[in-house]
Amino acid sequence: MKTLLRIDCSSRITGSHSRELADHFERNWIKANPEGAVIRRDLAKQQLPHIQNNTIEGFYTPVESMTQEHKKATALSDELIAELKSADEILINSPLYNLNIPSNLKAYLDQIVRIGHTFNINEGGYYGLLEKKIAYLITAKGGTYKGSPMEQYDFQEPYLQAILGHMGIKTKELFSLEGTGDRSIVEQNKLVLQNSINQSFKKLSNEYN
Numbered sequence: 001m002k003t004l005l006r007i008d009c010s011s012r013i014t015g016s017h018s019r020e021l022a023d024h025f026e027r028n029w030i031k032a033n034p035e036g037a038v039i040r041r042d043l044a045k046q047q048l049p050h051i052q053n054n055t056i057e058g059f060y061t062p063v064e065s066m067t068q069e070h071k072k073a074t075a076l077s078d079e080l081i082a083e084l085k086s087a088d089e090i091l092i093n094s095p096l097y098n099l100n101i102p103s104n105l106k107a108y109l110d111q112i113v114r115i116g117h118t119f120n121i122n123e124g125g126y127y128g129l130l131e132k133k134i135a136y137l138i139t140a141k142g143g144t145y146k147g148s149p150m151e152q153y154d155f156q157e158p159y160l161q162a163i164l165g166h167m168g169i170k171t172k173e174l175f176s177l178e179g180t181g182d183r184s185i186v187e188q189n190k191l192v193l194q195n196s197i198n199q200s201f202k203k204l205s206n207e208y209n
Contacts, residue, residue: 002036004029005087009043009105010095010140017180017190018140022093024194025138025175028201029091039087043104048076051110059114077111084112085130090169092160093138095180100155109163118167128168135164137174142181173200 006026010016026038055077058070066074084090094101112118119128137160145154161171177193179185 002033002088003039003086004033004036004089004091005039005041005084006091006093007041007043007105007108008093009102009108010093011044011102011104012095013044016095016140017177017186018093018095018138021138021140021175021177021190021193021197022091025091025093025136025197028197029089032201032204039083041083041108043102043108047104048080048107048111050107051077055111077114077117080108080111081114081117084118084133088133089172090133090135090164091138092135094140094156094160096139096141096154096156099153100159113163113167126166128166131168131170133169134172135169136172137161138177139174140177140180142179144178146176146178 004026006022008019008022010018012019030036030038052073054069054073058066058074059077061070092105094105097103100106115121118130119126121127137157139157139160141154141156143150145151157174157176161174164171175193175197177186177189179189
């Protein structure tokens with residue numbers, strides 16, 4: 001039985017394009033995995049704290065040397081990492097805020113990107129510890145970036161793929177919705193992307209059959 005961890009971060013609980021597409025993806029995923037389980041973490045509804053000095057100290061303190069203060073400061077990180085490790089696949093949907101991901105998603109990533117837990121380092125450099133997991137990304141942007149001069153300012157998608165890769169998580173597919181600020185094209189763009197998600201699951205189903 002597969003488990004999908006779905007992470008929402010748009011501040012818009014209703015009327016969010018990224019959430020709507022994630023709903024569409026989830027329906028396809030459940031259809032493809034009827035006995036699977038979905039874990040939902042909504043970072044807008046459940047705000048996570050930014051890491052503090054004690055959190056960082058705890059991250060780099062051997063378990064046998066951790067104080068009660070360190071254990072308390074890293075408890076949330078422990079919980080989030082355990083949740084992440086319990087999932088086979090991850091779905092992250094994110095709007096573009098000021099050329100990058102929302103701050104609540106960054107706060108989440110700062111809690112889970114942790115040495116000795118999701119990545120490590122040796123004489124060859126950094127390496128991820130979650131290589132058996134795959135991720136799907138859904139992004140939404142108000143403007144048009146790809147193939148335009150604005151593409152150089154899109155730090156959202158490169159960052160997400162890089163930080164996931166740092167933990168060993170391969171991005172299986174990225175579905176990018178652009179032009180959400182233009183009512184004349186957004187619905188058509190959304191239909192195209194929904195069809196792309198449908199085709200992705202159809203292809204996946206054919207691979208298994």
